[in-house]
Amino acid sequence: MPELPEVETVRRSLEPIVVGRTIIDLDVGSFASVLGTISFDHARAALVGRRLTGIRRRGKFLLIDLDDESGIEVHLRMTGQLEVADRGAPPLRFQHLAILLNNGLDLRFADQRKFGRVIIHDGDPALALKSKLGPEPLETDFTSSYFQGVLRGRTAAIKSLLLDQRLVAGIGNIYADEALFLARIHPQRPGGSLAAVEVDALVSAMRDVLGSAIDQRGTTFRSYRDGTGQAGENQHRLNVYGRGRRGEPCFRCGTPLAYLVIGQRTSHFCPECQPLEIESR
DNA sequence: ACACTGCCCTGCGAGC
DNA sequence: TGCTCGCAGGGCAGTG
Numbered sequence: 464m465p466e467l468p469e470v471e472t473v474r475r476s477l478e479p480i481v482v483g484r485t486i487i488d489l490d491v492g493s494f495a496s497v498l499g500t501i502s503f504d505h506a507r508a509a510l511v512g513r514r515l516t517g518i519r520r521r522g523k524f525l526l527i528d529l530d531d532e533s534g535i536e537v538h539l540r541m542t543g544q545l546e547v548a549d550r551g552a553p554p555l556r557f558q559h560l561a562i563l564l565n566n567g568l569d570l571r572f573a574d575q576r577k578f579g580r581v582i583i584h585d586g587d588p589a590l591a592l593k594s595k596l597g598p599e600p601l602e603t604d605f606t607s608s609y610f611q612g613v614l615r616g617r618t619a620a621i622k623s624l625l626l627d628q629r630l631v632a633g634i635g636n637i638y639a640d641e642a643l644f645l646a647r648i649h650p651q652r653p654g655g656s657l658a659a660v661e662v663d664a665l666v667s668a669m670r671d672v673l674g675s676a677i678d679q680r681g682t683t684f685r686s687y688r689d690g691t692g693q694a695g696e697n698q699h700r701l702n703v704y705g706r707g708r709r710g711e712p713c714f715r716c717g718t719p720l721a722y723l724v725i726g727q728r729t730s731h732f733c734p735e736c737q738p739l740e741i742e743s744r
Numbered sequence: 745a746c747a748c749t750g751c752c753c754t755g756c757g758a759g760c
Numbered sequence: 761t762g763c764t765c766g767c768a769g770g771g772c773a774g775t776g
Contacts, residue, residue: 464769523770540770542754557754576753578770595771619747628771636769684768685756726748728769 465539466523467600467633468676469687469695473545474520476690480547481527481570485514490561490569497559497572499582509533509583510562519589522596522632526588534588535581537572542686543579546571575686596632600669605631607659607666614654614662621657621665622650623726634669637682637704640731642668644703649739650730651723675700707731 465473489507491498498506510529517528525545527535537545544555547568554561555573560581562570572581584591597613598605613630614621624630625639634642643650645668648661657665681687681695684705688694702714707722708729718735 466770538770541768574753575755576768578753617746623747626770727750729767 464541464635464637464684465543465681465687466635466638467520467673468638468679468697469681469689470520470523470525470539470633471677472681472695473539473690474518474525476693477545477547477570478518480568480690481515481564482517483515484564484566484568486510486512486562487565488563490563492554492559494559494577497574497577497579497581499580501583506583509585510535515564521589521592522599522628523635524588524592524596526592528587533586534584536584536588536591537581538579540574540576540578540580542576543572543574544686544688545690546573546688546692547690548692596628597630598632600631600633600666600673605666607663610666611657611659611662614657617654619654620651620725621648621654622728622730624654625669626726626728631669633673636728636730637701638669638672638676640704640707641672641702643730644668644732644737645671647736649737650725650732651739703731703733705731 488511491503495503514530515527516530519526523538525537539545546555547570550567550569555571557575558571558573560572564570614624617624622639622643625634642665646661646664648665676682676697679695679697679700680689682697683694684698703720707720710719713720713733713736716735718733720731721734722729722731
């Protein structure tokens with residue numbers, strides 16, 4: 464499940480290989496809606512001959528900039544993969560699109576569950592995302608006071624608010640659970656009930672879990688790979704995600720971890736380290 | 745504006 | 761062993 468650290472790892476691994484290359488053709492598989500509503504012919508007309516000038520990340524979106532000020536937006540959703548391979552190499556399993564480059568390499572998009580998309584924009588793809596995405600949690604404009612303002616008066620569970628991309632961009636289920644554990648905050652606490660010190664701890668925990676996950680080149684459970692097909696290592700560093708369902712012990716206190724479904728997402732936490740009642744803290 | 749639900753999609757692991 | 765069933769969940773549309 465690619466979240467900010469995984470998407471950033473894909474970006475970093477692709478950047479030196481694809482930037483500066485020119486698109487010579489496209490190859491689409493049977494799943495035409497990977498391109499959204501535009502036709503394959505339209506996509507080919509828009510992309511062939513374009514040079515890739517950069518690759519950026521915004522939240523969980525990858526943005527490929529082209530030399531005519533247009534761009535491509537890629538979202539991997541749950542099981543998407545974006546990988547570079549030699550033209551002669553066999554296609555990826557579940558491959559839906561290949562962008563053929565002038566250096567003998569193909570940029571390939573695969574997705575087992577067909578949730579991911581490759582969207583071609585006439586202009587800067589970042590503009591389309593501007594209204595949908597909050598600040599980047601690793602940038603300096605994501606401050607504790609900003610987040611405190613965002614949470615003020617909110618009654619929804621903090622876990623759900625962390626997943627709202629309009630409030631902060633790039634957090635998914637794994638890193639939301641990990642950050643709440645580090646900050647010792649129960650996932651069901653109403654967002655507006657967090658004290659200033661708790662928001663401080665949460666903001667700092669988000670930075671910690673995301674930063675170290677990038678250092679580990681992402682979390683690989685099953686399908687996630689970087690742009691060269693390499694798995695990440697962060698799955699060995701997780702404190703709670705996936706462990707609550709199995710009732711495994713908390714690494715901090717030994718209490719069996721628990722899980723709850725919040726906003727239709729499984730939330731793993733330590734009932735001892737992350738109490739729901741503020742009075743008992 | 746906010747909170748919440750249902751939808752998309754399919755391989756895989758659990759259970760029988 | 762072979763089968764069925766439900767889980768995994770990001771973003772978006774739709775409802776109240």
